[in-house]
Amino acid sequence: MKKLLLASVLLIFLALGCVGNxxxxxxxxxxxxxxxxxxxxxxxxxxxxxTGTFSITVRxxxxxxxxxxxxxxxxxxxxxKIFDCGEENDPLKTRSCSGSYELxxxxxxxxHGVKMLAPGQEIIFTWYLVAPSSEEIANIxxxxxxxxxxxxxxxxxxxxxxxxxxxxxxQRIIQSNESLPVGTxxxxxxxxxxxxxxxxxxxxxxxxSAVPITLIFELKNEGSGYPVSDVLLVAxxxxxxGSTESTEAHGWYSYKxxxxxxxxxxxxxxxxxxxxxxxxxxxxxxxxxxxxxxxxALNFQDVFVYLPVEVTQEEISKLKxxxxxxxxxPFSLYIVYRYATEGKTxxxxxxxxx
Amino acid sequence: MSFFKKIKSDLGKKxxxxxxxxxxxxxxxxxxxxxxxxxxxxWTKIVLFVVGIIxxxxxxxxxxxxxxxxxxxxxxxxxxISGIFSTYSFRKLIYELTHPFEVTPEESEVEENPYKQQTxxxxxxxxxxxxxxxxxxNPFAIGIKIKNLGSKDVKRVDIEFxxxxxxxFGFTYQPTKCIxxxxxxxxxxxxxxxxxxxxxYTYVMHVDNIPxxxxxxIICTNLILDEKCRPPEGVSNAKLTHVLSVRGVTYYVxxxxxxxxxxxxxxxxxxxxxxxxxxxxxxxxxxxxxxLKINLNTLADQPLIDTIGQTSVMVGYxxxxxxxxxxxxxxxxxxxxxxxxxxxxxxxxxxxxxxxGCIMDGKVATEYPTKSCCFEGELxxxxxxxxxDLSDACKYGLIRDLRKEIENYSDEAAQVLETxxxxxxxxxxxxxxxxxxxxxxxGYVIPNIKVPDINTKRETFYITVTAIxxxxxxxxxxxxxxxxx
Numbered sequence: 001m002k003k004l005l006l007a008s009v010l011l012i013f014l015a016l017g018c019v020g021n022x023x024x025x026x027x028x029x030x031x032x033x034x035x036x037x038x039x040x041x042x043x044x045x046x047x048x049x050x051t052g053t054f055s056i057t058v059r060x061x062x063x064x065x066x067x068x069x070x071x072x073x074x075x076x077x078x079x080x081k082i083f084d085c086g087e088e089n090d091p092l093k094t095r096s097c098s099g100s101y102e103l104x105x106x107x108x109x110x111x112h113g114v115k116m117l118a119p120g121q122e123i124i125f126t127w128y129l130v131a132p133s134s135e136e137i138a139n140i141x142x143x144x145x146x147x148x149x150x151x152x153x154x155x156x157x158x159x160x161x162x163x164x165x166x167x168x169x170x171q172r173i174i175q176s177n178e179s180l181p182v183g184t185x186x187x188x189x190x191x192x193x194x195x196x197x198x199x200x201x202x203x204x205x206x207x208x209s210a211v212p213i214t215l216i217f218e219l220k221n222e223g224s225g226y227p228v229s230d231v232l233l234v235a236x237x238x239x240x241x242g243s244t245e246s247t248e249a250h251g252w253y254s255y256k257x258x259x260x261x262x263x264x265x266x267x268x269x270x271x272x273x274x275x276x277x278x279x280x281x282x283x284x285x286x287x288x289x290x291x292x293x294x295x296x297a298l299n300f301q302d303v304f305v306y307l308p309v310e311v312t313q314e315e316i317s318k319l320k321x322x323x324x325x326x327x328x329x330p331f332s333l334y335i336v337y338r339y340a341t342e343g344k345t346x347x348x349x350x351x352x353x354x
Numbered sequence: 355m356s357f358f359k360k361i362k363s364d365l366g367k368k369x370x371x372x373x374x375x376x377x378x379x380x381x382x383x384x385x386x387x388x389x390x391x392x393x394x395x396x397w398t399k400i401v402l403f404v405v406g407i408i409x410x411x412x413x414x415x416x417x418x419x420x421x422x423x424x425x426x427x428x429x430x431x432x433x434x435i436s437g438i439f440s441t442y443s444f445r446k447l448i449y450e451l452t453h454p455f456e457v458t459p460e461e462s463e464v465e466e467n468p469y470k471q472q473t474x475x476x477x478x479x480x481x482x483x484x485x486x487x488x489x490x491x492n493p494f495a496i497g498i499k500i501k502n503l504g505s506k507d508v509k510r511v512d513i514e515f516x517x518x519x520x521x522x523f524g525f526t527y528q529p530t531k532c533i534x535x536x537x538x539x540x541x542x543x544x545x546x547x548x549x550x551x552x553x554x555y556t557y558v559m560h561v562d563n564i565p566x567x568x569x570x571x572i573i574c575t576n577l578i579l580d581e582k583c584r585p586p587e588g589v590s591n592a593k594l595t596h597v598l599s600v601r602g603v604t605y606y607v608x609x610x611x612x613x614x615x616x617x618x619x620x621x622x623x624x625x626x627x628x629x630x631x632x633x634x635x636x637x638x639x640x641x642x643x644x645x646l647k648i649n650l651n652t653l654a655d656q657p658l659i660d661t662i663g664q665t666s667v668m669v670g671y672x673x674x675x676x677x678x679x680x681x682x683x684x685x686x687x688x689x690x691x692x693x694x695x696x697x698x699x700x701x702x703x704x705x706x707x708x709x710x711g712c713i714m715d716g717k718v719a720t721e722y723p724t725k726s727c728c729f730e731g732e733l734x735x736x737x738x739x740x741x742x743d744l745s746d747a748c749k750y751g752l753i754r755d756l757r758k759e760i761e762n763y764s765d766e767a768a769q770v771l772e773t774x775x776x777x778x779x780x781x782x783x784x785x786x787x788x789x790x791x792x793x794x795x796x797g798y799v800i801p802n803i804k805v806p807d808i809n810t811k812r813e814t815f816y817i818t819v820t821a822i823x824x825x826x827x828x829x830x831x832x833x834x835x836x837x838x839x
Contacts, residue, residue, distance in 0.1 A: 076615075076812040092810060135773065138609040138818045140641045145615065147812055226628035299627050342630075 029061045032222040034154040034190045035070065035117065036061070037343050042146070046131035046349040051083055054347070055126040056148050062120035064189035065155040068278065069338075071103065071113040072125040075147035079136050080347070083128035084109040101125070117152070134351045142349040151228065151265065151340040155278040156190035158333040162215070163201040164311065169325035170203050183328055191223025191339050192231065192300065204311060206320040211311040212244060215331065221300040225341030228265035231294040232275055235307055236287060236332040240315030243290060246308035255289035263296050265338040278336045474674045475503035476645035477511055477564070479602035481829040489836045490584040493537075496831075498572040498600055502564040504675075505643040508604050510763045511561050513543060513572065516599035516828055518554035519580065532583035532596045533833070535574075542572040561602075585837050594837070599830040603680050605763040606825045607770055610648035612638040612667055612817045614805070617657035621811045633657065645675030645825050650817070657812065658805045665805075669819050680826030760822065767822045774820075 029036040038059045043052035054074070060067050074082075077091035085097035091110040098105045103113030112125045132142070161183030165173070173180055182200045187193070197216040204211045215235075221227065234255065237243070243252070255272075262271040271293060275284065294303065311329075319327065482497035502508050519534050535557045543559040550556070561570050577598075585594055613636050617625075625631035638650035649672065654665040673679060757775075761768040 075810060076814050078813065138611055138641070138816075138820065140609050140611050140639050140818075142611075143639070145613075145814060149811070221628060224630070226624055226630060228624075301627075301629055 028059055029189070031061075031063065031187075031189045032191055032193055033061055034064050034156075034223070034339060035059065035067050035150055035152050035341070037148065037150060037341070038122070040148070040343065040345050042345060042347050044348075046129075046347065047352050048131055048134045048137065048349060051128050051130050053126055054129050054146070055124050056150075056343075057122055057124050058117070058150055059122040060117040060119055061189035064119050065157075065278070066119065067117045067152040067154055068115065069103070069113070070115075070117055070123075070150065070152040071107070071111055073108070073149040073151070074110040074127055075149055075342075076145055077110055077129070079132040080144070080146075081130040081132075082109045083130055088130050129347070131349045137349055137351060139351045141351065143346050144349070145344055146347050147342055147344050149340055149342045151338060153229075153264070153274075153278060153336070153338050154190055156188050156192065156194070156335040158185065158187040158194045158196075158217075158335070160185040160196045160198075160215075160331045160333070161328045162198060162213075162331060163326065163328050164204055164211075164213075165201045165327075166319075166325040167203050167205045170201070181326065190335070191221060191225065191341070192227065192335060192337060193220050193222045194218070194333060194335065195220065197304070201326075204316065204319075206316065208313065209316070210242075210244075210313045211316060212246075213309060213311065215307040215309065217305040217307070217333065219294070219300065219303040219305055223339065223341060224343075225339055227296065227300050227337045228340045229338035230262040230264075230271075230296045231298075231300070232262055232271055232336040233292045233294065233305065234275060234284065234334040234336075235290045235292075236334070237290065237309060238329045238331060239288075240312055240318070241309050241329055241331075242288070242312045244308055244310045247290065250306050250308060251292045252290040252307055253292070255284050255291050258291045260293060262293060265296075265340075275334070275336050279334060282334070474642060474645060474647055476606060476675050476677055476825050477501065477508055477602050477604055477827050478503050478676060479511075479513070479600055479827040479829045481598065481600050481831045483598070483831040483833060486832070487834045487836050488579050490579050491581045493576045493578050494833075495573065495575040496577060496598065498543075498574065498829075499569055500561055500564060500572070500602055501569040502566055504606075504645065505566050506606070506766070507566050508564045509562065509765055511564065511602045511604045512546070512558060513560065513600060513602050514556065514558045516601045516830075517597065518551075518556050532580045532835070533598050534578040534580045537576045537578065538574050539576050540572050540574040542570060579833065579835050583835060585835075594835045596833045596835055597830055598833055599828060601680075601826050601828040603824050603826045605760055605767045606644045606646065606823060607764065607767045608644040608646045608648055608671075608821045608823070609641040610638055610650050610669075610819050612636065612650040612652060612819075613656075613814050614652075614665065614817060615657040615812065615814045616660050616805050616808050618808055618811050619659050619661055622657075622659045645673055645677060646679065646821055646823060647672050647674060648819050648821055650819060660805050660808045662805075667817055671821065675825075677825055677827035680824040770820055770822060 028038050035058055037056050039057035041053070041055045041057075043054075046052055056072060058070070058072065074091065080091070081088045082091050083089070084099070085095060089109045091108065093109050095104055095107055095109050095111075099107070099112070101112045102115050104111075107113055110127070112127075114123060117123060163181045163183045165181065170180075180201055183196075185196055195218040197218050198214070202211075202213050219231070235252065243254070258272065260271050261268040262274055264274065271291070272284075275291075276282075290307070292305070292307075294305075318324075478501045480499040480501065482499060483494075484497070485494050488494045498513060500511055500513070515533075515535060517531055517533075519531055519536070531554075534555075536555055538557060540559055543561050545557070545559045547556060547558040559572070561572065564570055579596065583594070583596065615636065622631055633655035636652065636656045640647045640649065649670040651668045651670075652665050658665060757768055757771045760771065
């Protein structure tokens, strides 16, 4: 009897475990973070001329994309030194050996780098700091600010449904006091947040001409750092939507015709190569893509981007022939940029025991 | 028999058990016997049961529930339960149950760093008089205790009598100079000078090596209350008061440091553009462990932007210890010597720092009119030695002589002078010496600190102010002269 009871309880546990839906959520980072420093470790106190491990744990947001060319830098290290390549080094010295991380070679000893971090992946960057001598700190306890900077290439996607309804349907909804439909949106994690400010629903009538619409996006830097590069925007237009003469006037070009370089924070590189590197699984050569470059000198605290497009005449004709009074158009936006985020901690040296 | 006793007696009779049939009686007896026998506890079963329960809980908590959670399905209740068990509070509870006598790491106090226990004290001299009432003309003895209450070892302390005996004075009553020390003999100290000096009889001795926290005793005998101080006849029964004072002097070094945080101008602009540029007021750190505390202040919030930033630093001091700053006797007497430098890792070069030279009491010293005095081994108040002059001064002038003298008292002070001279000679660091008269010292300003162009995003350099100063502790005692003849 008891065995039967135990078996049935276990069975219930297992059965319930198999039928539910688990919603996985990023537990350590917010949606407005691409990479985040989730842990900083430094020795509690240094004594003069001792070596201690300083490390930061960097995590890529599970809800984000691959981060690439991730470089972590310690700033304001002096008067501390860094033990690397088997010797004490000035923090601004270029590394003489291959180092411990993929991209270490050729970087400063105060820097570490890896090629990429997958969503949800964590990595610990470690430095071996050598404390200054008692003489250097004038025999006074030193509390020294240390900054850690993480720079990386990042990508984001934004999906936005734009709802269009016929004027007749619009009037019916108003008169019947129903709520107007508004398209939903979804975006991946990242520091640059995109908000759609396009007034919805967009109204149309069955005329024999295209219906011009202007999509409005608000781009906000909501991360703790700042973009160091140009920001590349690619808009994917759904079927039935096309560009107009005004589109190019607002800096949007056909993907095929676009041939510009982008500043990636340190050098000018081919924008399209950069985009394709960041979105490896995407084929931008197929489909209706528009591309726009935002200069890195812009103030990314609040940038409005306008994308004038039109519902084509053919599309209106199709809607008319099928007497469609409401339709949702899915727009996608792809964003690429390089971002830098900075954190601060203090390291202490007590003039004891040298 | 009272009424109540009678009722009680009747009630007792009614409760007597009635006769029972024999079989029933036997059964009852058997049952009673069984009940009387002590119960045998089956501990094996109990242990097995408890172990089984624990194993079941462990299996559910640590194997089944996490497996269920990870199985891709996620059952909300199981998640909830496993969530509860994996919470910090639960883990803390388990930790406390398994470590009943330990303090959890969160609650334990951070171990006090011994550096923080250092005091702002120095040496303290205590005069001990064994006999308060002393007849005129009779010898007596005193004790001098030298305590090192600071946290720095003291290499040498000079002991001198603060009110030296003046054998030349006439009959006039001088209660502070009546103790004749010309025949005095002291044990526990080395006599440095004994004889007349400037019309007074002086006795200077020194004690070597007093480690921090320790003390040394000197016993002096053959002190005599000078007959000349005896009151005239007619007041023979009066008890006159005489004061004896001793003073211990040694050199100390105190440091203070102010961080100057610099940010690259391009980087600052980027941060400003993105609303991420923040400034804070910086706080100076003073060394604890010596009797003088240097205060440094700057008005500018930091970080300062390189190439355009500029600030001034105000220097002041206080003596929280029981003693006071002294004027050391001899040729190179000075009350305080301040040395300022930037101990930056950056080689800023001379023109960027202290552009206007040193300042004393708020007046900019654009020229050095007293420069020559510094090279003759004489030091006057306010004499400044800056920039290149310092290296010469180290070789020939004041600093050389000073170092020679200071070497006897404090290895640290001598080392500081040596180091700063080396820095000045190498021209890698900007060093400024300034001697300050204690009475006039109201504030010292390091002006126009121009921030250098840095080749990294952020860099912190430190302005360090070092003071080398003689410090004195004085102790007095009253002695009553007995005029009995």
